[in-house]
Amino acid sequence: MGKVFKTVEEIQVDQVRFVDARFDLQDKAAGKQAFENGHAPGAVYFDLEQDLSDMASGNGRHPMPSKEQMASLFEGYGLTYDDTIVVYDQGAAPFAPRAWWMLKYAGFPNVYIVNGGVAALEKAVDFTSEVTSYALSTVYFDWQDQLYAPREAVKAIVDGKVVATLLDARAAARYRGEVEPLDKVAGHIPSAKNFDWEQLKEDGMLHANDALRSKVEKNERVVVYCGSGVTASPLYAVLADEGYDNIQLYVGSFSDWITQYDVETGTNE
Known part of the structure; x- marks a missing residue:
């Protein structure tokens, strides 16, 4: 990109x-x-x-x-x-x-x-x-259309029908299901990893860092999401800027997922 x-x-x-x-x-x-x-x-x-x-x-x-x-x-x-x-x-x-x-x-x-x-x-x-x-x-x-992951595409990843990494951009406590200030269910989409997008902030700018680079490889297919598709966007943009070229945004994100499917708590790290 x-x-x-x-x-x-x-x-x-x-x-x-x-x-x-x-x-x-x-x-x-x-x-x-x-x-x-x-x-x-x-x-x-x-x-x-x-x-x-x-x-x-x-x-x-x-x-x-x-x-x-x-x-x-x-x-x-x-x-x-x-x-x-x-x-x-x-x-x-x-x-x-x-x-x-x-x-x-x-x-x-x-x-x-x-x-x-x-x-x-x-x-x-x-x-x-x-x-x-x-x-x-x-x-x-x-x-x-290849930039966008609808709910059904994410379900295929969760079910193991498609190989990709789900990356949750929310704070770790929300990802683990310990707190949930906005949605009616706490936790994360099953199998997802976590990378809090706030870690990208540096002096009023957004930058990739080694923690992000170690989380996902450039040859991986990555689908990013958050609570409602907003804070996943900077994570997507930074990955794109870093040269990751097989990334998608699940715009509906967790708040859409929970309308149809179950979640998990804890961590996959």
Whole structure:
């Protein structure tokens, strides 16, 4: 998949389309308010719940939107496959990676994440409160279905019909089933390993480390998940940036899995 993260020095700011994906799970209006207060020139705003999830679906807490919903979003903002798209959030957060993954799933070839988020980007560009309008685009989408793992594909792994590693991006205590603040069942998808995505944070940026590299080999097929497909996104993005090329995101994640199947507790490490 190639390079995912870019530093501000690597971005030609006058030749890209910016996407602002800031969000706060505790204050759901905060991201949009931050965008309205000031954003990168020409940026458009993708809201985690209004744009990057289908909250009317019952398939988890931040369910996968339909292809039609995603097409409407991307074309509505005038994006094309010729664009270089640069996504940012508050930095070392899961929201830009979620937007990045959905754009890659929709086939956009040149999409990157600002490593360091707003704090880094503000050093390179003058933020503005002016909102840019774009003409609708028409995109002949080349959907990258191989990037996505639906529930049935994960069940095939659990049942041993498909060989792949399930990697749970949640905190270890949630993975082991000792606590569960959000979902009605505690534990993890059977056979899954655990790698807390918070371990990727370093000085407001996201980076791979030796602990991650030792967890999964580059030749493995890896399916990442979390509680609702949000915090698994940075884990996916970092693996992709490291050159892992056989990875999938289970967007429904644990909150979708438990609607149909049993879980296990403890650890597989």
